[in-house]
Amino acid sequence: MTSQPVPPVGVVTVTYSSGEYLHNFLRTLKTATTAPVQVIIADNGSDDGAPEAAAADDPAVTLVHTGGNLGYGGGMNRGVAALDPDVEFIVIANPDIEWSPGSLDELLAAARRWPRAGALGPLITEPDGTVYPSARRVPDLVSGTGHALLGKVWKNNPWTVRYRNEDAALVERPVGWLSGSCLLVRRAAFDSIDGFDSRYFMFMEDVDLGDRLSTAGWLNVFVPSAVAMHAKSHSVSRHPERMIAAHHDSAYRFQADRHPGPAWAPVRWGLRAGLAVRAKLEIAAALRAQAADSASTEEER
Template structure:
């Protein structure tokens, strides 16, 4: 296999983020890179401009807004990445690459031969570290994070779930943020990539969980750093996206408790998440009206 590295990103009218993504990529690795933009229906012209400006950029139209995971799967299938490459990168177009960030992930992949996914340290625009490497959400830990997190951000369950009080160190974790991942092709193929039932949110939690169940590891590599602007597409309709987040959370939890004897638990998940969704959506809409 060649040294060429494929980077897959999903575009949906990404605006100026995409140019920063592509320009900073030159500093992330010494390997030749091809960028596949799986476009979910952009109407701002930026993916087309990128193809003209960057010779290594390729545009793949998905035909509709199919969601993040589905768009990644389409790009991987179209270019045969899971069978013709050892590794490939998945990243949001609002990521800016730190110097050598991809090469550092590739070096870590050699140290962790069972790593199915590796993720860098992610910084928010203000320079703070985003808790991108987390435990899988258990009923108690994840449930308490979901219920009390919005009103008590410093609660102990959220701190443990997000691992935000731990010093950054290279280690295996439950799951990694899907905003920037180095994927091992064999692992991706074994679990058939992203679960396309998730339109947005929780697809990365599900991916990390299924990798772990298949015997692969999710490895956090804080020596590699990226900056994530966040919200270039999700910020367009906060109420809709909050509702989608809760629906995806239910899908994830219901999948983990599928048996008949778990029916009361699934009912409790649905009821609690439905109530929380209505509450946060109303709060979001009220806040938007207040800003108008």
């Protein structure tokens, strides 16, 4: 009896001058699964040549130029659309992810255990080995606002603690949402909600995705037996003023979408005003820190 061929897994990453991060992503992906992979690089306007080099080096890699900086969700949607139609499972991941051996196979095995899982996420570590809280609760208006306004100045406030869900046991379980830095999604689930909401340029698009999957009847499942390392926000640190503004815009959009209509208008106005003030303060602090780092670097030369 002839065995059936193993279906390919789609892997989509969005690049924006990702350099060596992309190289390490593809290098470690080779030991993450025994399944054949089809890799799509959705490039949002890189100028470092890394996406072109990756596509030239590996026939499994296809480069898709998005035509501009569409943001993370928009770029992902473009990349997913380029996958072969027979791809059932899709990896959605930042190019600064590094895979542990067998980690993608662990996610695929979990998907078979959880047939209603629309998204499955690994345990994500930071470069120093710290566990990143990648499996969280969906923020409601109270907890989301409390975390947004107090998370930086009072890290252990009850709303941030509840939102980050850091004390939860590292066991396989359904959660509210999973970090979009590294996800395995079932294509049927992704297509059923029309993928990412491209209005989110960066940040909160994964919270929105997880919440909409849950609303549509799918599960978001945390799989800590799969491990990936996130090298963290290389593009964010270069442009703090843009990224901080995008983060606050996304936080507002998430809550505003879930509280529509005239009755909620005063709440939306107050939320927008509070987030605008917080964004200005964070941008000013980030630019001061960036200037101090530059001055320190100049003094060392």
